[in-house]
Amino acid sequence: MLIFAGVLLFLPERCMSGPKKKILFIVNPVSGVHHSRKAVLAGLAADTLDPERFEWEIVFSESAEHVKELSRAAAEAGTNIIAAVGGDGTVNQVVKGMHGSNSVLALIPAGSGNGLAHHLGIPSDIGESLALINKMNVKPVDTVSINDDLFVSIAGVGFDALVAKKFARSGRRGFLSYFRIVTNEYNYYRPRKYKLMIDGQLYHREALFVSFANTNQFGYNTIISPSAQIDDGLVDVCIVKKVPLIYAPHVVGLLLTRKIDASDYVEVIKAREVSLTRKKNKVVNLDGEPVKLGKALHVRVNPLSLSMIVP
Numbered sequence: 001m002l003i004f005a006g007v008l009l010f011l012p013e014r015c016m017s018g019p020k021k022k023i024l025f026i027v028n029p030v031s032g033v034h035h036s037r038k039a040v041l042a043g044l045a046a047d048t049l050d051p052e053r054f055e056w057e058i059v060f061s062e063s064a065e066h067v068k069e070l071s072r073a074a075a076e077a078g079t080n081i082i083a084a085v086g087g088d089g090t091v092n093q094v095v096k097g098m099h100g101s102n103s104v105l106a107l108i109p110a111g112s113g114n115g116l117a118h119h120l121g122i123p124s125d126i127g128e129s130l131a132l133i134n135k136m137n138v139k140p141v142d143t144v145s146i147n148d149d150l151f152v153s154i155a156g157v158g159f160d161a162l163v164a165k166k167f168a169r170s171g172r173r174g175f176l177s178y179f180r181i182v183t184n185e186y187n188y189y190r191p192r193k194y195k196l197m198i199d200g201q202l203y204h205r206e207a208l209f210v211s212f213a214n215t216n217q218f219g220y221n222t223i224i225s226p227s228a229q230i231d232d233g234l235v236d237v238c239i240v241k242k243v244p245l246i247y248a249p250h251v252v253g254l255l256l257t258r259k260i261d262a263s264d265y266v267e268v269i270k271a272r273e274v275s276l277t278r279k280k281n282k283v284v285n286l287d288g289e290p291v292k293l294g295k296a297l298h299v300r301v302n303p304l305s306l307s308m309i310v311p
């Protein structure tokens with residue numbers, strides 16, 4: 001018995017760590033602008049991941065719905081880590097597929113705005129983000145339900161959703177395309193009236209857009225709610241008025257220096273549960289993707305409902 005205990009003590013840690021963890025990489029082939037970066041994933045994974053602790057498979061998705069199906073099937077099969085290789089839209093579908101399971105989300109940023117990755121400080125270099133998997137620093141984070149749907153980073157109505165719709169239709173990714181749409185549409189956009197019930201308190205507001213921020217940004221490091229935390233059990237309701245063009249440089253300056261919540265045009269209210277009603281069933285921006293969810297929106301935080309690998 002003593003000899004057996006002695007042998008156990010001197011066995012290398014790896015021999016005692018049990019079966020290898022299974023990873024499924026779900027790659028969105030069209031996210032982001034540099035598609036060739038994804039072609040190097042297989043080689044980088046082989047160079048970076050510890051083969052004694054992990055085994056992995058890489059699949060390319062055929063559509064957004066396919067991303068969700070792949071993720072759901074992997075979670076049901078007990079895959080330990082499901083890695084989203086894409087932007088916020090890809091993360092959104094991966095999370096919908098695995099939500100409520102024991103699988104852990106990893107993120108290899110390969111989108112355009114990469115809002116969640118920027119918020120968490122996940123490196124945009126594929127090799128460096130793969131290396132985070134070896135460290136297995138797993139943290140629970142919040143997700144947010146909106147009607148029967150779900151988001152991880154940000155959702156919203158108004159101008160922000162219009163931009164998401166035009167961006168999706170443009171067929172082009174990247175900041176320049178996004179910026180062009182914002183500047184083309186801004187002058188013509190008429191603020192809308194919204195009725196909000198925020199944790200039991202009623203607000204009537206006319207706004208350019210209303211965003212529900214679980215992370216601090218839209219992507220591209222455009223910070224709409226500097227104090228937003230992904231694990232605080234709260235969603236930041238950001239109510240943004242239309243800024244007259246002469247004040248736009250000042251407000252853009254605040255946006256770029258992470259101080260937009262100091263602007264008179266921006267009101268941020270932290271909440272657990274929000275109901276929003278509006279006149280028309282216009283599109284909603286859901287993690288950067290335009291979707292129709294009905295005139296009335298019910299937003300509720302699911303605290304610490306997702307396990308994620310973070311730096």
Ligand SMILES: Nc1ncnc2c1ncn2[C@@H]1O[C@H](COP(=O)(O)OP(=O)(O)OP(=O)(O)O)[C@@H](O)[C@H]1O
Nearest residue numbers: 031032061062063064087088089090111112113114
């Ligand atoms: N084969 C596919 N697999 C997954 N998604 C696809 C596929 N083809 C088209 N799409 C679409 O890809 C779009 C972009 O995905 P994603 O949001 O990950 O990238 P992005 O917009 O470039 O990055 P970000 O959202 O971070 O700005 C989504 O609108 C999705 O519907």
